[in-house]
Structure formats: structure tokens, C-alpha cells
Amino acid sequence: MSEPTLNKPIPEITDMTRxxxxAAKRQQLLLQKCQHCNTFNFLPKPWCIECGSRELVWTEAKPFGTVYSFTVSRSVAMNFPGWKDDLPVIMCLIDLDDGARMYAQVTGCSTEEVSIGMRVKVYFEDISDALAIPKFSPV
Ligand SMILES: [Zn+2]
Incomplete structure (x- = not known):
């Protein structure tokens, strides 16, 4: 996270995460895949989280996953008032079908409807001309 533009935190893009x-801007879920053990890695890293190999190739991952855990935010940090209109915000740990675990917002269901084990699909929300954020909604 970096400058509070748009009144929300925006991703800090590095050579590692670019x-x-x-890909997110192209509506594509692209993750590093290890060429030795086939593990999908997330967050982006210089080496495989399973076997340590540095042979990681950016590969399109299946857009589906399962909610592993979730929390509901009902208030916002004072420096990010842009979140206010989105409250309550459902944040989930999502186990992608391809194995990696992502932290992302889930929309399209109420705080009562979200549940552990719920099937979700990624979509990408444009937040600027250059950036789109992956979010998930129920399948
Ligand atoms: Zn590996």
C-alpha cells in the first residue's frame, strides 16, 4: 500500500509484482507457477514457497476459489475515507482452485450470506486508468 490517492490505499507496484x-488490468489472474513442483505462489516472490526453486513462470490461474476465512470491517481507517461508502466490507482469505491463498474483498453477498467454504469467482474492478483490483463474488 502507498499514497492514499482516491481516498483508498492503492497497490504499490514493484518489478516483482508488475x-x-x-494482468489484472487485462481481467486476468496471473500468478507465479513453479516449474519444478507446479505450486502456484502468491504473493509474488523470488523463489517457490514449496521447494525454493527460482524457476517461476507467470501463468494464468483458474478464476475460482473457496472462502477459507473471512472478516467484516464495519469502520474505516481515518486516512482512507474512500472506504466509507463500501461498508460493511467483507475481506476473505480465498483458497484458489490452483492452490494459492489470496486475501481479497468479496462482494455480491451480504455479511450474513458469506460463509467459510463458499465458492467464489474472481473479477477485476478498475480503480484508475492503470490499475484494477482483483475481487471475488459468489459463484
Ligand atoms: Zn516449487
Whole structure:
């Protein structure tokens, strides 16, 4: 996270994460896949979280996942008032069908409807001309 533009935190793009964000802007979920053990890695890293190999290739992951855990935010940090209109915000840990675990917002269901084990699909919300954020909604 970096400057509070748009009154919301925006992703800090580095050389390590740039392919992920460029793909997100194209509505594509692109993750590093290990060429030795086939593990999908997230967050982007210089080496595989399973086997340590540095042979990671950016690969399109299946857009589906399952809610592993979730929390509901009902208030916002004072420096990010842009979240206010979105409250309550459902934040989930999502186990992608391809194995990686992502932290993301889930929309399209109420705080009563979200549940552990719920099936979700990624979509990408444009937040600027250059950036889109992956979010999930129930399948
Ligand atoms: Zn590996």
C-alpha cells in the first residue's frame, strides 16, 4: 500500500509484482507457477514457497476459489475515507482452485450470506486508468 490517492490505499507496484497488476488490468489472474513442483505462489516472490526453486513462470490461474476465512470491517481507517461508502466490507482469505491463498474483498453477498467454504469467482474492478483490483463474488 502507498499514497492514499482516491481516498483508498492503492497497490504499490514493484518489478516483482508488475506482471500480476498488468494482468489484472487485462481481467486476468496471473500468478507465479513453479516449474519444478507446479505450486502456484502468491504473493509474488523470488523463489517457490514449496521447494525454493527460482524457476517461476507467470501463468494464468483458474478464476475460482473457496472462502477459507473471512472478516467484516464495519469502520474505516481515518486516512482512507474512500472506504466509507463500501461498508460493511467483507475481506476473505480465498483458497484458489490452483492452490494459492489470496486475501481479497468479496462482494455480491451480504455479511450474513458469506460463509467459510463458499465458492467464489474472481473479477477485476478498475480503480484508475492503470490499475484494477482483483475481487471475488459468489459463484
Ligand atoms: Zn516449487
Amino acid at each position: 506482471p500480476f497488476w498488468e
